Amino acid sequence: EIVLTQSPGTLSLSPGERATLSCRASQSVSDSYLAWYQQKPGQAPRLLIYGSYRRATGIPDRFSGSGSGTDFTLTVSRLEPEDFTLYYCQHYGSALWTFGQGTKVEIK
């Protein structure tokens, strides 16, 4: 079973700054099966990125994804107040769906 490790656990930044979130897989994975989600308190997660870099419908272009193999990155180019929340990466493989443990982006 593939394990996804997200880092850092918490990222402290100011509005307008750039956020770089990492997701590392325990073995090489297909980038077609790597997605990112945003979760705000009390809400269900929302799909941001799929296929490693493709933005979901309605997602602002300040969100971007990249990576391949074992290392994937979610970048928020300029943080807006509503972006300070939790983010999860997710992978599908061998009929199993796996999530990373999450990264919290907090206001510095």
Added chain:
Amino acid sequence: QLQLQESGPGLLKPSETLSLTCTVSGGSITGSDNFYWGWIRQPPGKGLEWIGNIYYSGSTYYKPSLKSRVTISLDTPKNQFSLKLSSVTAADTAVYYCARLSHSGGWRLIDYWGQGTLVTVSS
């Protein structure tokens, strides 16, 4: 617009069976072979855990560590799918989400989620 809504008891005692239903509106759960219908949970203050999912054909896929206790089934006339988790303990306390898991276009993503329902296991 597709909508999913979880329903079921919010409080259980240890050793009981958790039973939740997800009602889907705005689309048929058997209308396309591009989607799975699944359950994901999130213990309070913790991360997301995939439990399992079911295909329109009835094929099921479960997280290995939960497989012995989980059953997911379809009720196609009611456009619903359900989760049963037996022999619950306090470790099963979580918000339970139902969701649509897509493999359309060759991608794998979760594009629709229910609002989630909190299930607490306590004596």
